Amino acid sequence: MMNNPKPSLPVIKRLPKYYRYLKTLRASGVTSISSRELASQMGTTASQVRQDFNCFGDVNGRQGIGYSVDTLLDMLEKLLFGNGDRLTAILIGAGRLGKAVSRFITTDTNGYKLIAAFDSSPAEIGKTISGIQIRSVDELEAFCRASHPQVAVLCLPREGAQEVSGRLMNLGIEGFWNFSHYDLSVAFPHAIVENVHLGDSLMSLGYQMRNQEQ
Amino acid sequence: MMNNPKPSLPVIKRLPKYYRYLKTLRASGVTSISSRELASQMGTTASQVRQDFNCFGDVNGRQGIGYSVDTLLDMLEKLLFGNGDRLTAILIGAGRLGKAVSRFITTDTNGYKLIAAFDSSPAEIGKTISGIQIRSVDELEAFCRASHPQVAVLCLPREGAQEVSGRLMNLGIEGFWNFSHYDLSVAFPHAIVENVHLGDSLMSLGYQMRNQEQ
Numbered sequence A, B: 001m002m003n004n005p006k007p008s009l010p011v012i013k014r015l016p017k018y019y020r021y022l023k024t025l026r027a028s029g030v031t032s033i034s035s036r037e038l039a040s041q042m043g044t045t046a047s048q049v050r051q052d053f054n055c056f057g058d059v060n061g062r063q064g065i066g067y068s069v070d071t072l073l074d075m076l077e078k079l080l081f082g083n084g085d086r087l088t089a090i091l092i093g094a095g096r097l098g099k100a101v102s103r104f105i106t107t108d109t110n111g112y113k114l115i116a117a118f119d120s121s122p123a124e125i126g127k128t129i130s131g132i133q134i135r136s137v138d139e140l141e142a143f144c145r146a147s148h149p150q151v152a153v154l155c156l157p158r159e160g161a162q163e164v165s166g167r168l169m170n171l172g173i174e175g176f177w178n179f180s181h182y183d184l185s186v187a188f189p190h191a192i193v194e195n196v197h198l199g200d201s202l203m204s205l206g207y208q209m210r211n212q213e214q
Helices: A009-027 A035-042 A046-054 A069-081 A096-106 A137-147 A158-170 A198-210 B009-027 B035-042 B046-054 B069-081 B096-106 B137-147 B158-170 B198-210
Strands: A087-092 A112-119 A132-136 A151-154 A175-178 A192-195 B087-092 B112-119 B132-136 B151-154 B175-178 B192-195
Touching: A009 A035, A009 A046, A009 A069, A009 B198, A035 A046, A069 B198, A087 A096, A087 A137, A087 A158, A087 B198, A096 A112, A096 A151, A096 B096, A096 B198, A112 A137, A132 A137, A137 A158, A151 A158, A158 A175, A175 B198, A192 B198, A198 B009, A198 B069, A198 B087, A198 B096, A198 B175, A198 B192, B009 B035, B009 B046, B009 B069, B035 B046, B087 B096, B087 B137, B087 B158, B096 B112, B096 B151, B112 B137, B132 B137, B137 B158, B151 B158, B158 B175
Parallel strands: A087 A112, A087 A151, A112 A132, A151 A175, A175 A192, B087 B112, B087 B151, B112 B132, B151 B175, B175 B192
Antiparallel strands: none
């Protein structure tokens, strides 16, 4: 892959979508697809599809036949899931959102393994979430030193996230799935962060609803 | 605002973040801020901040003083929340994710009002979610014809979302907060859609974790 352009963040963000589409295609018996067909199904352009795939190895569509669905899926699986080892994740904040989110972490197909959940509320500690007993956040240091989780999922308010993220960085956590309004990337530019700002998403939908072209 | 450039989607997506930052600043007593300071706190550049604000009305920072925090917040509130009327929303799919998500809809500060929730599971129908009784999805047509909701929140699997979104479009729903893997925008290019693909977000975090520069 030495000579391929380095994929930009927008390209990286499109990979799961390609992966989902191609899996659906394979499940319905499709073995090859042109960049044009794939683009029209994904709401993008053929040239973008070709450029995106060009960032990763030697996948070339064949004139008149298109890309092999199997070849593309093999490539995407290697990129998204590596050798198949799941990334170990811990959940911080086991409230209503944390409970809903834990289901996405424990779904095997996403490539993660939830190994612990933490909360500060005595009402939650000791309860079970996705088959895992919720621990006190006071146990965070001891747990991380023993088990070296790779990813932390932050489902707690801004203030809590700000406090806990420094602790997590010190404990060697490299990746964050961040649902809080605390912008980790400003304080920790080297952290790998995926932000899911549900409130922001609702507000920008609201903007588009309220400022439609008449 | 006639001569301002039309804001692009990335600009629109940054508005809630500006709004959150500026509210925090006002709460801590800050009355003015330079584009440089605001940019550094938001992890962007001063020139982007100025360009973004330039899309909306006549907000000009004053040399040596900066932008008035109150003026910016007034502008952002008008853009994001209009005259203060909340958008009426219905939730389709009242499972674990729908329950967590309903809290974001009912939080007043996001500008929405949840007026109904629907599910197809007899186990959920009749239960209460965020103070609202869950209805059978069979009642969708009757409810929408009577109450004209503006936004639908889709918290159901791909197949269900595909089936229900055509019905919702026919019923005059204009906006979708879409948690399903069904890409509405392909079939309905005029719908206003905010997608939240939690599985995709986890997978692209996984890609970044597994393909770090050494």
